[in-house]
Amino acid sequence: MRILIVEDESHLAETLGQILREQHYQTDIVNDGADGLDYALSGQYDLVLLDVMLPKLDGFEVARRLRAAHISTPVLMLTARDETGDKITGLDCGADDYMTKPFDSGELLARVRALTRRQGEVLAQSLTISDLSLNLSTRCLSCAGKSVRLGFKEFDVLRLLMAAPKAVIPKEDIIAKVWGIDSDAEDNNVEVYISFLRKKLHFLGSRVSIGTVRKVGYHLEYPLS
Numbered sequence: 001m002r003i004l005i006v007e008d009e010s011h012l013a014e015t016l017g018q019i020l021r022e023q024h025y026q027t028d029i030v031n032d033g034a035d036g037l038d039y040a041l042s043g044q045y046d047l048v049l050l051d052v053m054l055p056k057l058d059g060f061e062v063a064r065r066l067r068a069a070h071i072s073t074p075v076l077m078l079t080a081r082d083e084t085g086d087k088i089t090g091l092d093c094g095a096d097d098y099m100t101k102p103f104d105s106g107e108l109l110a111r112v113r114a115l116t117r118r119q120g121e122v123l124a125q126s127l128t129i130s131d132l133s134l135n136l137s138t139r140c141l142s143c144a145g146k147s148v149r150l151g152f153k154e155f156d157v158l159r160l161l162m163a164a165p166k167a168v169i170p171k172e173d174i175i176a177k178v179w180g181i182d183s184d185a186e187d188n189n190v191e192v193y194i195s196f197l198r199k200k201l202h203f204l205g206s207r208v209s210i211g212t213v214r215k216v217g218y219h220l221e222y223p224l225s
């Protein structure tokens with residue numbers, strides 16, 4: 001799960017990053033609205049934490065332009081001011097929720113969890129494809145009574161594949177979502193984790209396997225009945 005933090009107060013940005021990373025969210029931090037918009041327009045984030053008072057472009061404008069570009073990533077606005085007018089403006093600009101600084105980390109995490117729940121995950125604690133089931137809270141992958149616990153990166157990669165089981169997921173999307181847009185991760189990082197996952201699928205004896213589409217990416221293969 002990747003979160004973009006757009007906050008010009010570097011101390012606060014670091015604190016937010018730390019709170020989220022402790023919960024195993026991946027984070028990218030940018031310090032002005034123009035960079036925030038650029039990064040968020042990639043569509044590679046599960047959530048954007050967006051300060052209102054920002055250099056170059058304010059948070060309202062960032063949210064407005066994101067929505068105008070049909071990017072539907074949830075946006076949680078952060079501001080030092082707690083005026084009702086700001087909350088309304090923020091929500092009108094397309095923000096999904098609003099928090100007033102200072103806030104406590106428990107409340108922040110609760111809102112982050114609420115906003116990052118995707119359709120289908122609200123009720124489901126797991127993703128299931130054919131005989132394979134991935135528990136989203138324990139990271140346990142199970143099949144016919146056997147189970148293994150996945151590492152964080154393995155989990156992130158397989159979750160992407162299982163969330164869109166009919167799609168071919170491009171390698172660059174996997175890198176952006178699992179390692180981050182600015183990361184130095186390369187295709188062979190993805191290949192390494194795909195090979196770990198293939199070994200685990202083989203160990204479980206699952207009918208699901210990971211297929212390669214050359215020069216494009218990966219997809220799940222499984223019998224339809």
Ligand code: CA
Nearest residue numbers: 008051053054
């Ligand atoms: Ca600010």
